[in-house]
Amino acid sequence: MLRKILTEPDPILRKKCEPLEKVDIDTKNLMDDMLETMYAAPGIGLAAVQVGILKRLIVIDISKGEEQKKPLFLINPKIINQSKKTSVYEEGCLSIPGLFAEIERPAECILKYIDYHGKEKELKAEGLLATCIQHEVDHLNGVLFIDYLSKLKKDMIIKKLVKQKKGIERVIV
Ligand code: GNR
Ligand code: NI
DSSP states (O other): OOOOOOOSGGGGGSOOOOOSSSSOHHHHHHHHHHHHHHHHHSSSSSEEGGGGGOBBEEEOOOOOOTTTOOOEEEEEEEEEESSSSEEEEOOTTTTTTTEEEEEEEEEEEEEEETTTTSEEEEEEEHHHHHHHHHHHHHTTOOOOGGSSSSSSHHHHHEEEHHHHHHHHOOOOO
């Protein structure tokens, strides 16, 4: 089932998400819905909070169009190490449609998480995957990529988004 993706500024996107206690059928249903919603968007990652569920749950798939799909389900992810070396990617977010900005983050990270089957796993990520994981883990803590921009830029962006939501297309003075 497709779920509705919340967009900024929505106060839910700023809440801290709670860990899951168990991986049950409801969790799996939600993760399946999240993956379907992410593919349909289309996007390469989605956190549960983006569909209004305040749980520490992420789906990711960075495979390209032609390639075999490679979905990753990350439950209660915990970044246990981040490299000193950084990298810059142009990021977008399904909760801030149409906005893209270059963001600098640690180039590599090591992650502990629980997988779709409830098993504890560890993953070392680099490149786009590392960036995507960090972008998604930020969502679980109420952080959006625009938070890394200057206050001036961020304020401008939020003002525009508020106007868009109110349906104001032009402001004439
Ligand atoms: O689809 C997405 N693309 C993307 C590109 C660069 C860095 C991060 C991302 S994640 C984003 C989907 C999304 O909003 N996930 O929360
Ligand atoms: Ni996002």
